[in-house]
């Protein structure tokens with residue numbers, strides 16, 4: 043349907059009786075759907091009627107069910123039916139590109155078919171009357187060649203009889219003019235029928251023709267003429283009565299009788315034909331009724347289709363509304379975006395304005411800077427001017443000095459003049475005295491002279507004052523210049539000193555840097571050497587070491603007054619490497635047993651007096667090894683209550699002097715990490731805490747229920763990965779304290795007869811140490827495993843039953859597997875059964891090969907535990923014999 047143009051779609055739907063509105067993008071698909079649906083229904087109708095499915099689903103828009111139903115009524119031969127099933131594409135449709143199928147006979151309209159059949163019938167009649175029974179597809183031809191033949195034969199017979207009658211005497215006096223009324227009536231009826239049939243599109247039937255040919259068939263010539271020359275048949279129209287060709291003599295009774303007989307037989311044939319026609323008409327009516335039914339059904343279907351299409355249309359309308367709504371929203375959004383764009387633009391403009399303002403301010407500042415520079419230049423010029431003025435002033439002072447000298451000379455001159463004048467005055471006074479009274483004006487002159495002298499005196503005084511002031515100013519300026527010059531030279535001296543000191547310092551720094559580089563190199567080399575030596579010492583001590591630790595009596599275990607540190611049945615050697623434990627052997631009812639001394643040697647034996655600090659001092663070397671990139675495993679083995687947890691963990695309080703190996707080891711790693719930072723080492727410490735209970739792993743620092751599994755990551759290095767376990771990066775002792783508190787809460791503890799809070803599980807504290815040296819690029823990865831094993835006592839002794847018994851069995855199994863691994867390592871077997879228990883599998887890379895292992899065998903001081911203690915010590919001494927080979931550093 044995609045190829046159908048809008049115009050074509052409109053035309054096709056209109057052909058189906060649908061009036062359609064404007065075709066838009068939205069409505070086009072609906073119209074196309076509607077049209078496709080109509081075509082599908084028509085196909086179905088065709089399939090039903092033809093009784094076989096149509097191969098191609100493409101319908102012909104020109105085809106209609108009504109037309110097909112009409113066509114179906116036509117009796118078809120087998121060949122025609124075959125041709126009906128043949129599909130072809132008409133040329134005009136091919137040109138238009140409309141995909142369709144064509145059933146030509148089905149599509150041919152009734153009119154076309156009738157016209158065709160008429161033509162064929164006429165052709166057949168003209169060329170060969172005997173072929174008038176030729177069947178045209180879809181055309182009902184009522185006369186067959188057999189019936190025509192019968193009629194012709196009958197006519198010939200009648201002619202023969204007529205001829206015979208003519209030779210005989212006229213027995214019957216029948217004239218054509220006296221043809222009975224019914225005969226005439228029949229003849230006229232036939233004529234009417236003939237006319238009617240000729241007007242009808244279905245009336246190319248030989249019935250009319252036959253009527254035309256037979257009714258006038260009174261004489262054999264007429265019949266022969268009809269038979270031999272069919273074109274002559276219309277000439278006999280109207281029959282013998284109308285044509286008046288042959289008139290029998292009134293005496294020709296026989297002839298008349300024959301005519302009547304012929305007429306009778308012709309009427310009989312006609313009657314049969316009429317009956318046949320009637321039957322056809324009835325069938326036609328029936329078919330029409332059926333068509334009407336089908337049309338009604340189709341009408342109903344179309345109505346329902348119309349309803350569904352209307353619904354679809356309303357849905358489409360709804361969708362259109364929705365789309366419109368969305369469009370509106372989009373428009374609003376777009377407007378908002380435009381507004382925001384405008385806002386952003388405005389802001390941008392404002393920013394640009396700000397920017398330009400800032401730029402102009404910058405320019406102003408630059409201008410100001412230029413001004414200041416200019417001012418500075420001016421100031422310098424002014425300074426130079428001042429200096430020049432100063433020089434000028436000095437010069438002026440010199441000039442003034444000269445003037446003062448001149449004035450002094452003038453004064454002296456004036457004084458001499460005054461003296462002269464005085465003498466003159468005296469003379470004049472004498473003269474005046476002489477002439478006093480004579481000349482009064484002389485007094486005035488004198489007074490004026492005196493006034494002039496006074497004036498000159500005041501002038502001299504003011505000049506002297508000015509000179510004095512100028513002298514003072516010059517002196518002041520000179521002082522200032524002197525002090526400034528002094529300061530300047532002082533500053534210059536200082537500057538020179540500072541420069542000297544600075545260059546000294548720089549050369550010193552250079553020297554120090556060189557020395558520092560040498561020192562750092564030496565330090566790194568020394569650190570490497572230290573590690574190597576440390577490792578050598580550790581190797582010399584043995585990569586698997588066993589320490590024995592006997593705890594003191596607890597206050598609840600001693601009888602008042604008894605010392606807690608004295609254990610009668612035990613003896614500790616002087617070199618802290620031996621323990622002898624005496625036990626009674628063969629003691630039975632009524633018979634005293636023998637006292638046997640069981641002596642054991644270990645790498646170190648800690649007695650009841652040894653403190654936690656003493657114990658850790660012997661362990662810290664291994665902790666350092668872990669920091670240096672080795673796998674280290676320290677585990678505590680012993681019966682319940684022997685002091686394993688005390689040794690490994692101790693009280694949770696981080697300040698307690700009884701804190702155990704875990705907190706102390708962590709303190710050491712953090713401290714060393716800080717110290718090593720100076721040498722370029724950066725460490726990351728990642729901790730996890732696991733528990734193995736009844737051969738199941740539990741995370742002690744996470745409440746997650748996810749199943750924890752051990753996976754072997756590297757077969758060669760036996761590196762294992764524990765899935766679904768929480769790892770926390772710890773940076774200080776506070777982090778570790780939090781972690782231990784959490785783990786302590788989660789740890790599975792159960793009361794047994796042996797110990798009030800006996801741990802029935804193994805706990806494994808793991809610390810991964812990753813180090814990287816930023817100075818030389820060295821890296822190292824170490825693992826520190828600190829394991830507190832569950833009680834090793836025999837099940838029978840614990841008196842456990844049920845769940846407790848199961849727990850004890852799981853513990854015993856895992857511990858015996860630990861023993862088996864140790865034994866296999868000792869015997870240097872190719873297969874070490876690490877996987878036999880969760881404990882050995884988890885610790886597989888810390889037991890043997892690339893690892894350093896330390897086992898604490900914890901022993902109870904109680905006499906009643908002697909046998910269990912001896913068992914533990916035996917197991918430990920077996921382990922002590924194991925040679926793990928040389929440990930390798932992880933990089």
Ligand SMILES: Nc1ncnc2c1ncn2[C@@H]1O[C@H](COP(=O)(O)OP(=O)(O)OP(=O)(O)O)[C@@H](O)[C@H]1O
Nearest residue numbers: 593594682683684685686687688797799800801833
């Ligand atoms: N060296 C010691 N000095 C003083 N007290 C100790 C020493 N060793 C153990 N204790 C005390 O003995 C008791 C039992 O010790 P601990 O709980 O460590 O035994 P355990 O072997 O870990 O037992 P369990 O197998 O049930 O965990 C504790 O109260 C602990 O404080």
